[in-house]
Amino acid sequence: MLVHFWGTRGSLPSSLNAEKVRQKIIKALNAAQGKTFADDQALDDFVDRKLPFAVRGTYGGNTSCVEIRGGDEYVLCDAGTGLRDFGQSAVDTRGLYNIFLSHLHWDHLQGFPFFTPAYSPGNRIKIYGCNPGMEKALVVQQSSPFFPVPFQAMKAEISFHPLHHDVVYEIAGFKVRGTIQNHPGDSYGYRFEKDGKSVVYSTDSEHKKDAENPVYAYLDFIRETDLLIFDAQYTLLDAIGDKENWGHSNNILAVELAVEGMAKRLCLFHHEHTYDDDVFDELLEDTRTYLGILSETSTLEITMAYDGLEIKV
Numbered sequence: 001m002l003v004h005f006w007g008t009r010g011s012l013p014s015s016l017n018a019e020k021v022r023q024k025i026i027k028a029l030n031a032a033q034g035k036t037f038a039d040d041q042a043l044d045d046f047v048d049r050k051l052p053f054a055v056r057g058t059y060g061g062n063t064s065c066v067e068i069r070g071g072d073e074y075v076l077c078d079a080g081t082g083l084r085d086f087g088q089s090a091v092d093t094r095g096l097y098n099i100f101l102s103h104l105h106w107d108h109l110q111g112f113p114f115f116t117p118a119y120s121p122g123n124r125i126k127i128y129g130c131n132p133g134m135e136k137a138l139v140v141q142q143s144s145p146f147f148p149v150p151f152q153a154m155k156a157e158i159s160f161h162p163l164h165h166d167v168v169y170e171i172a173g174f175k176v177r178g179t180i181q182n183h184p185g186d187s188y189g190y191r192f193e194k195d196g197k198s199v200v201y202s203t204d205s206e207h208k209k210d211a212e213n214p215v216y217a218y219l220d221f222i223r224e225t226d227l228l229i230f231d232a233q234y235t236l237l238d239a240i241g242d243k244e245n246w247g248h249s250n251n252i253l254a255v256e257l258a259v260e261g262m263a264k265r266l267c268l269f270h271h272e273h274t275y276d277d278d279v280f281d282e283l284l285e286d287t288r289t290y291l292g293i294l295s296e297t298s299t300l301e302i303t304m305a306y307d308g309l310e311i312k313v
Contacts, residue, residue, distance in 0.1 A: 001070040001197055001313040003227060007062030007082020008305040010204075010233045010248065010270035011107055015061040020276060027055045053306075054277035060307025063107040064203060064270060066229065070194050071173035077190065077201040077229075078102055082307065083111030087118075094122050098172045101129035102203050103187035104137040113142050113149065123156035128163050128171065130178050130188040135160045163188075179221045181205035183247035191221060197313050198224075200263075203231040203270045206239075206247045211257065222261040226313045229305070230254045232268040235283070251287040258300055259291070265301040267311065280304055 031051055037043040047056050065082030068075045074097040076086065083099075097117060102108055117123045127134055142151040163169065165178040165188055175193040180186055182205055189202035200222050210216055222228050232251040234243055239250035251268055258266040268287065271280065284304040291298060303311065 001068055001192075001194060001199060003199060003229075003311045003313060004067040004069065004086075005065075005082070005269075005305050005307060005309040006067060006086045007065040007078075007080045007111070008059065008269055008271055008307055008309075009061055009063050009080075009107075009273050010231070011063075011273050013061050013063055013081050013107075014273040016058055024055050024277075027051075031055070052281055054281040057306070058277050059271060059280045059304065062307050063110065064102070065111060066201060066269075068174075068192055068199055068201075073098055073172040075172050075174065075192070076100070078108045078203070079110075079112040079115070080108050081111045081114075084114040084116075085307075087111075087114070087116040090117055093117075094120070096124045096126065096172075099125065099127045100176070100190050100201070101127065101131065101134060102181075102189070102201070103129075103183060103185060104131050104133065105185070105187075105204070106141070108204075109137060109141055112138055113147050118154040118156045118158065121155040125156050125158045126161055127158065128161045128176075130163050130165050130180070131186065132162070134162070177221075179218070182208065187247070189221065191225065197226050199227045199229070199313055200225045201229045203229070204247055205231050205249060206245070207249055207253055207257065211253065214260075218257065219261045222257065222263055224262045225264065227265045227267060227311060228258050228261070228263040229267045229269045230258070231270040232287075233270045233272050238272075251283055252290055255287060255291050255294060255300070255302070259295055259298050263300065265303065265311070267303045267305050267309075269305045271305070 062082035063080030064078040065080045066077040076099045139151040165180045169176045177191045178188045181189050187204040192199045231249050232254045233248040234250045236250045236252040288302050
C-alpha cells in the first residue's frame with residue numbers, strides 16, 4: 001500500500017501568509033551565508049539536508065483527506081479541502097472512488113463541493129460511514145445560502161453506504177473495520193488490511209482515563225498495525241487544559257498508545273490550525289524525545305503528516 005496525505009489540518013484550513021514566507025526566505029539565506037554551490041544538484045542537497053523542514057517546506061493547510069493506494073479503485077479517508085487537490089490530480093481519470101467519512105463535521109466534508117470527479121458523468125462515487133445522515137449533510141452543505149452549486153448538479157453516480165462499527169467489510173480489495181471514537185457527535189476510526197499489511201486512520205478522537213487500562217479496546221483496534229494515523233491536534237498541556245473534552249488527542253498519548261498497541265509507525269495528524277511550521281518541527285522533535293524516555297527498546301517510527309507526504313506500507 002501507498003498512503004498519500006492530501007490534507008492534514010484540523011478544524012479549518014490554514015494557509016501561509018506573506019510574512020511567514022518571508023521569514024522562511026530569511027532563515028534559508030542566513031543558513032546559506034558563506035557557502036557556494038557548484039550546480040543545482042549541490043543546491044538541492046543543501047536544501048534537503050541542511051535546512052529544517054519548517055524552512056524548506058510547509059506542513060500544509062488543507063483539512064483532512066488521506067488516500068490509500070493498493071488496488072484498482074480509489075480509496076480515500078475524509079473529504080476535507082485536501083479532496084480538491086486529489087480531485088485535480090485525478091481530473092482525467094474515470095473510475096470508482098470510495099470515500100470513508102470519519103464523521104460529519106464540516107472540516108471533513110468541505111472539500112466535496114470542489115471534488116472535480118463528482119461533476120463528470122461516468123464516474124462512480126461510493127461514500128461510506130458509520131454516522132447517520134451522510135447524504136443529508138452533503139446535500140445541505142451545497143444548498144442555498146451556503147453554496148451556489150447544488151448537490152444535484154453533480155453528474156457522477158453517487159451512492160451512500162452506511163456501515164456498522166466493529167464489523168469487517170470487504171471493500172475495494174481491503175478488509176475494512178470501523179471503531180467508535182470519543183468525539184462530539186461520535187467519530188469513527190477505520191482499519192484497512194490487505195496482503196498482510198494494515199493502516200489505521202484514527203482522527204477526531206479524545207482518549208480519556210480508560211486509555212490507561214491495559215485492556216483498552218482501542219489497543220486491539222490498532223494492534224501491530226504498520227501505520228497508525230493518529231489525531232494529535234494538541235500538546236499535552238492543551239489537551240488537559242482549556243481544550244479538554246473538545247474531542248481531540250495529543251502527541252504524548254499518541255506515543256503511549258502506539259507503543260502499547262505495538263504499532264510499527266506513528267503518523268501525527270489533524271494538526272492544530274493555529275500552529276505554524278516551526279511549532280510542528282518542535283512538536284515532532286519533542287514527540288521523538290518522549291519515545292526515547294518512554295521506551296529505550298521501541299522501534300516505533302514517528303512521522304509528522306504534511307500535505308504531499310507519501311508513506312509506503
